[in-house]
Amino acid sequence: MEIKLKLNGRAVTAAVEADTTLFDLLREKGCYSVKCGCETSNCGLCTVFLDDVPVLSCSVLAARADGRAVTTLEGLQEEAADFVGFIADQGADQCGFCNPGFVMNTIALLRENPDPTDDEIRGYLAGNLCRCSGYEGQLRGIRAYLDSRKGKGAQNGN
Amino acid sequence: MATENYRYVGHAMRKKDSMQLLLGKPVYTDDIVPRDALVVKLLRSPHASALVEEIDTSIALKVPGVVAVYTWKDVPKTRFAIAGQTYPEPSPYDRLILDRQLRFVGDPVAIIAAENEKAANKAMRLVKVKYKLLPAILDMHEALDNPVLVHPEEDWYPPCPVGGDNRRNLVASDVESNGDVDKVLADCDIVIDRTYHTRAFQQAMMETFRTYAEMDRYGRLHVISSTQIVFHCRRILSRALGIPKSRVRVEKPRIGGGFGAKQTAVCEVYPAFVTLKTGRPAELIYTREESQIAGSPRHEMEIRVRLGASSDGRIRALDLHTLSNTGAYGEHGPTTVGLSGHKSIPLYTGSLEAFRFAYDVVYTNLQPAGAYRGYGATQGIFAVESAVNELAERLGVDPTELRDRCMVREGMNMPAYYGEPAAACALDRCMAHCREMFDWEHRYPVRDMGNGKVRAAGVAMAMQGSCISSVDVGSATVKLSEDGTYNLIIGAADMGTGCDTILAQMAAECLDCPVENIAVFGADTDVSPYDSGSYASSTTYVTGKAVEKACNELKGQICRIAADLLGCAAEDTVFEGDRVRCAADGRTVSMEEVAYKSQVGNVHAAEVTATHSSPVSPPPFMVGMAEIELDKGTGEVKVLNYMAVVDCGIPVNPALARIQTEGGIVQGIGMTLTENVTYDHNGRPVESSLMQYKIPTRLDMGHLKVEFEHSHEPTGPFGAKSIGEIVINTPAPAIAHAIYRATGVWHRELPITPEDIAMSRPEETHRA
Secondary structure (H helix, E strand, O other): OEEEEEEOOEEEEEEOOOOOEHHHHHHHOOOOOOOOOOOOOOOOOOEEEEOOEEEEHHHOEHHHHOOOEEEOHHHHHHHHHHHHHHHHHHOOOOOOOOHHHHHHHHHHHHHHOOOOOHHHHHHHOOOOOOOOOOOHHHHHHHHHHHHHHOOOOOOOOO | OHHHHOOOOOOOOOOOOHHHHHOOOOOEHHHHOOOOOEEEEEEEOOOOOEEEEEEEOHHHHOOOOEEEEEOHHHOOOOOEOOEOOOOOOOOOEOEOOOOOEEOOOOOEEEEEEEOOHHHHHHHHHHOEEEEEEOOOOOOHHHOOOOOOOOOOOOOOEOOOOOOOEHHHOEEEEEEEEEOOHHHHHHHOOEEEEEEEEEOOOOOOOOOOOEEEEEEOOOOOEEEEEOOOOHHHHHHHHHHHHOOOHHHEEEEOOEOOOOOOHHHEOOOOHHHHHHHHHHOOOEEEEOOHHHHHHOOOOOOEEEEEEEEEEOOOOOEEEEEEEEEEEEEOOOOOHHHHHHHHHHOOHHHHOOOOOEEEEEEEEEEOOOOOOOOOOOOOHHHHHHHHHHHHHHHHHHHOOOHHHHHHHHOOOOOOEEOOOOOEEOOOOOHHHHHHHHHHHHOHHHHOOOEEOOOOEEEEEEEEEEEOOOOOOOOOOEEEEEEEOOOOOEEEEEOOOOOOOOHHHHHHHHHHHHHOOOHHHEEEEOOEOOOOOOOOOOOOOOHHHHHHHHHHHHHHHHHHHHHHHHHHHHOOOHHHEEEOOOEEEEOOOOOEEEHHHHHHHOOOOOOOOOEEEEEEOOOOOOOOEEEEEEEEEEEOOOOOEEEEEEEEEEEOOOOOOHHHHHHHHHHHHHHHHHHHHOOOOOEOOOOOEOOOOOOOOOOOOOOOOOEEEEEEOOOOOOOOHHHOOOOOOHHHOOHHHHHHHHHHHHHOOOOOEOOOOHHHHHHOOHHHHHOO
């Protein structure tokens, strides 16, 4: 079947099978930031926005995107660049394979809740697995970003 | 502190690839290869032990889009090992690309290559196989001298003498000792005799195994793989495929995590074989299920510890026997087991009078094991540290004070550690520092919270190595560019750890230039100087030293070129980072002028390759302390706080060293509490997805606090030792200790699940 969607702001037409996942479609369209870590909706690596709501693209059929807007990290470079440097300062990017999904979900969190507590951050991102960092560095990075935005020092997150 | 004299070493800075990774740029294997590559899939054995009696691919080949289906009849008959180790490998040559005999659930039966995934999957279902079921060995205790042989083949071959015998299901066996351990044990006031069991835990790196292969423009096999070992991989492919090494090129792009899993060429041979046969590009990406059931996990081990001590808490003797389960193939079997003793017993060099360490490594019809961060030390340290905690509790002595009396200290020689010295050792300071940071005095006492929950704490020490002594080789090439910047080319593999960055920091320190002026490239067998690869915690220590050597030699070359420009003798020049000065008259030439001169009528190479190997493997040391809250009703354990102090010599990049430590601790918490490995009646791992194999989320690890105690390793670059592996070793014994404190029960098997805790009773502590 043929579907029409908005991918990162551009109108896209795609021929998909009934069982094509949104994940497969996005990589086929060159959105290589979208990663697959598990195939069972457990890892959060394939997180993208469907009409601005974070979804796991490995578990959404491409056909569901018909007539809707899909956003990947390729489409949010500036919004991401705003805070990911704080993650880099912690060295918490590590292997990086989980980063795009984690960054997408962090953007969703901050849009929804611009001033989250540490527990709210942990809770919102609980579905984003990372095997390298032990998570604390990611939290420190987000906290440092939030503090910098408030114009405070960067060290009172712990 | 010595590091304050350095401008770049000892300073936190971003990883060179940070922004590429965080902004989701295409940098991994599957992001950079052509889209029209053949999709490779493997039909896997549903049986733990079977023979392929008949196999019919004719129907599968009729599926539109299917290009080839290969079976055992199509592959070379030379056995090889896929363990990434220096030749001659300690691991036996016990594999074929496809074997008629199948040895575990998941062993490949056929290779399918198709234009797309759908066709490949459809063809896989249409390969008709008649299996002859054979008896299987699913329990490692039954393996040795069982009449059922996992590897009955005549051409089984061990390149190294490691005490193995395939007619006994034995991969390796050895015993070593120092002093009369039986005599000392007989003389001890107290002997703790316990057996510990750890499972085949999965690395579960986020990027599963994957490899792409193509014929390049010279007609050579070009392999792009997510690997920690490009050079070993080239050698393995050459042997497995029967083609010369000069016809193979292996490179790695960015790697989505390894933790040792990718120190084994788990999937490289299959797409490489397809490309050689078809001449077409081919790519194989393991599903998470394949990574879980046919990967390269930790060796399951059972370790018996006999620990003898005096009544005042001096550990006098340690007697270890390790039974290790290598599974269906022997990758890393003979070597992982060694660390279970060599990196646990020496922790007590301070008081030890005698030790013995014996082991057997056996084949079973289960998933083959491999290398996983800690590499056997993790298992051995769980056993020995648990036994030491049990000793302390039995004697009623504070377990940190007991360790103060017995631990290895700087300047000691370690008989149980290949007779090597502890030239840099801050373990005593790590203990004091951690005790204070953790507030051990107040957290160690058990606290009943009055709501069915109990808070308690536990402690453990750890060590590791910094390379394989006299074996690992690291190299670095440094070359000057026209604008006075440098290229640093390495064969070590940055798998997220940040080695590209810390090696650039070392180069910047030597060459007295900003880290941004060092462009790093790695790793590619056609381009990189030889490096055994990123494993055994060796990159900082071995490759780092090679970088230091290369930079110092390059400075000499630069001064020679500058001397021509300045019209003075090379001995009279001074390297000053951005310029070279003539000492006699103070005239200088800029690095840019030197660089351009190096390209005009010049005979001094502005490029140096240096190689390093070390006769010693200086251990890093660590102390970890866990505070838990345990629900007595449900057995649930929450880690509230995990604090650790590490002596890695000096941390070259403190931010990255801290993240390594935090990440290792969380992996350790996972294998202690939630990551289980069980098998069904047929030997198939039950935990075949991340839904069942529960790696920690950010809600499962409590608060981490990591600090460092510096020491100065005289043989390390800038005094550095290693950090990558040691960090996974303390959580299991420390948390098991805390669980004992909370419940009165010692759990000697990992993981320790809520069910185990809820169903256990205190008196069981005396069984066993």
